[in-house]
Amino acid sequence: MSHIFPRHCHSNPPVAVAGDGVYLIDSTGKRYLDGSGGAAVSCLGHSDQTVTDAIKAQLDKLAFAHTGFLTSEPAEALADLLIDHAPGDLDRVYLVSGGSEATEAAIKLARQYWVEKGEPGRSKLIARKQSYHGNTIGALSAGGNEWRRQQFGPLLLDVSHIAPCYDYRLREDGETPEAYGLRAAQALEDEILRLGPDTVMAFMAEPVVGATAGALAPAPGYFKRIREICDKYGVLLILDEVMCGMGRTGSLFACEQDGIAPDILCIAKGLGAGYQPIGAMLCSAAIYDTIAAGSGFFQHGHTYIGHPTAAAAGLAVVQSILDRDLVARVQTQGAALAERLHDRLGQHPHVGDIRGRGLFRGVELVQDRATKAPFDPAKGVAAKIKKAAFAEGLICYPMSGTIDGRQGDHILLAPPFIISDSELDELTDKLTRAISQVI
Structure with a gap:
């Protein structure tokens, strides 16, 4: 048994x-x-021998050091490598142990950013139906799959969900993919206006939806319009690339194919390739600098963030993807x-x-x-x-x-x-x- x-x-x-x-x-x-x-x-x-060798070598040097006291060489090197190849002005890396931790950290960072900017009224998150952002309470609240949410409904946060960009089912007869992409994106602006622009902190979406919709890619122009709407109302754009990132869709970061960059980006899964549990939240210099100029302390954390052995694995994985x-x-x-x-x-x-x-x-x-x-x-x-x-x-x-x-x-x-x-x-x-x- x-x-x-x-x-x-x-x-x-x-x-x-x-x-x-x-x-x-x-x-x-x-x-x-x-x-x-x-x-x-x-x-x-x-x-993959390269990755397993990197893990063994790191264990021979240092297995673990708590980030409340020390940083480590592999964590620093992995952060540098990710930022060297990241889109837009993403500038800082917060290492975690998986996808749900990454999206949870992103939601909390978005909230703290607005508090430290002096706009505490911004507390509302908008996401999409048929999305999946993880299984912790915050991440599950952001996710829009009703079957996964149903029994936990009384525990979940109040998150608005707009329609997904789902060409196969939601594009109308005679409508071009481009026209549909703009119409689908308009749902975000409509929801921001309904809630009140000064109450919305962020919009979260998967560039290519994975588990709950089956590799659902956006219509042409959809995410460019989403980026414009976020910029218009000062709403942070959080992209969840936990499943679709790290080369999976044909670019190191999935959003590159849509010609945009987020304010906060989440990765995991392919970052460690299964050799170690690791994920990461990347944020822009503007967000980091706001925290640094304010409290100087991101009020979040887990014991195993920045784990040296996991970071060594992630470094070897990303380097292998690039070198090969x-x-x-x-x-x-x-x-x-x-x-x-x-x-x-x-x-x-x-x-x-x-x-x-x-x-x-x-x-x-x-x-x-x-x-x-x-x-x-x-x-x-x-x-x-x-x-x-x-x-x-x-x-x-x-x-x-x-x-x-x-x-x-x-x-x-x-x-x-x-x-x-x-x-x-x-x-x-x-x-x-x-x-x-x-x-």
Whole structure:
């Protein structure tokens, strides 16, 4: 009997014992192609010697030092490397242990910034429906997926949620993608005006929505207009790149492809590539300088922020992505994956949309392709596909509630950046078989 409290009490998962490139291996010797990188985490695969060597070397020197007393060489080096490549005027890095911590810190920093600027009336956060920003109370409050929020509703903060930028379902007949992008962005200005511009502290969004919408990329011009609206009303723009950042969509930072930079940016998952738990919140010089000129103290913190061993892993991961030109590889292999998905599933009667950027791809499943009607949630299509794919030796990330937290099913794919052409073939073959078995 296991004493682990699992994600699902009625499951009995295999025991993972080894990793080999894009594969995980269980205690029976069965190999699983990691087609989702876990949850878009394992960007370098499961046996990267450079990263493991960096971790071992750091442990031989220093495992841990509390940031209330000391900084460390790997933390400083990782911060320098991130800022060297960060968009806009992002200038400071706050290292944490994961994505939820990063988004929680971003929300608290946005609030403290306005307090220290002498505008304490700015306390309202706007986010989007069908977003996911983490599982802590603040992060879950910002998230807009009703299924994940429902039972915790009485505990959550009062956050406004506007409609997502969801071209496949919300663009009207005859409307161009560009016109739709501007219309979708207008929802932000409307909400700011409804709440009162002097009460809004920040807007939070994922550049490419991951877990709750399946690699949902924005319409052309959407985020440029969002940036303009934020600037017009002095609202901070927080971008959550926890899942879509660190090269996953074909640029080191996902927002680069939309030609904008945020005031605060959150990363995790691919930052540590699964080798250590690490995340980061990056903020602009203006925000940092406001705190520095005021209290001088960000009223936040966790024991393991800036953990030297985790920072050493993150440094080795980011350096490997840059040195091996893996962002360019993501673009190439991402296009190859998209081509295979369209070839195998593009005309499937129950595939409504194939979308995404780089090695971050989503397949939305429908009951009726012509009307876009979703499957009855009671059928549990996503869960059944996950089980069928796993039996085939494929790890993918099917989810339900794509449309409104209850209806809709999608499959999220986020394989390691090192995936080969033959492994892409294997991925699409196994996924197609799993879909056919279930539907």
